[in-house]
Amino acid sequence: MASRRGFFKKLALGGAALTTAGATVKFADSMMPDVDLQAAYKNDVEPGDAILAQREYVLMSKEEKESMVQMFIDDYEKNKTET
């Protein structure tokens, strides 16, 4: 049967081992080259500029606008009754 001393010894050793492991990981992480965050952001956003700018935009007809608004109203009423 393990003694109380043994228990504390294991606890302290385990804690120290894990802290060391964590610190090593953290240190290794800090040594990694910095990722260019702004470039990553631009990669997400910029392709859209060209694609959206090159599209053809068609004006909506009166009927299209009316049916779209009616759809919004119907959807709203439907969701309201469902909830």
Place this chain on the structure above:
Amino acid sequence: MSKPKDKDGKNTGTTRRDFLRKAGYAGAAALAGSATLMANTDNPDSQATWAEWFQGNYRLMTDQEKKEAIERLEKRYSAQYGKKVTVDDAPAIDGVLFGYALNIQKCIGCRRCVKACVKENNQSRTNTEIEWIRVIRMEKGQFSLEDMDKGYPAEAGFDHGVQVGGNAYKPAGVVLEGQHYYQPKKVPEKDAFYFPIACMQCEKPPCVKVCPVRTTYRDPDGIVVIDYNWCIGCRMCIGACPYWARRFNWGEPNLPKEEMNPKTHYLGNRPRMKGVAEKCTFCIQRSRRGRYTACVEVCPVGARKFGNLLDPESEVRRILARKRVFRLKADLNTYPKFFYFID
């Protein structure tokens, strides 16, 4: 409990009690190690409480859980930014469906809307500099009445053939590649027009469909929101958005204390964390309190209009009824509630 023995009576392995005891040691040590590493760091994650880490999806929380979550956040943000920060949880207003209209003829490309949005919505200022609104500069097309009948066929004859020459090789409309990072001394520039783009708050949003954890959803007032605490950063929504309207926090957001807007909404402009998606919410913290969005308020030429699509007398409905309107990528049937119009 005795240890398992083989037929010769020798101990063969670990008892359940031993295993559980070791697991307990390891758990306690891991906690101690983590606490040591996280203590006294500037990392906002280290300030988050256990309750915050393990809170549920906002939509599934009870009113009491929501109240507790908001209290936790207000306490943490107030300590973190050194000012009294409020986190609103105002729900959608009954009988309201928000819509937005932008007069593309009036926009002068000054980007005041972009700056006002950054300020209002606590977007990251530096590395990464996040902006929810993008203004694309586009060259004006040319269409000359004199060249109408030039080229071949010279005149509109019985064949109605495709014109070669004349206006055919000119950019007659929106055909040139847009530029986002334009730096003119003065706006508007001659021969340019400007095309602001933000979240379209689609009626049928593809980003909501793809979210594997349902952290992003459409509220009854039409605003597509994100519960940042529940976002796993999978970036599926970013890939699904056909308008490139979502942004990702690649790093820890950089929000200076003195520039932080303390009036926040849980689903809107509260400070975000690394690894989560964000986007325009029609300034939910304002619109749900009956105010205009920051971009509408700041626009110096009144190009931006905002209102209730269910109200026939609202500005946005009047525009839809009277103006020439178009939508981005209407063919995808996402039914954007952000309209562009021409006088």
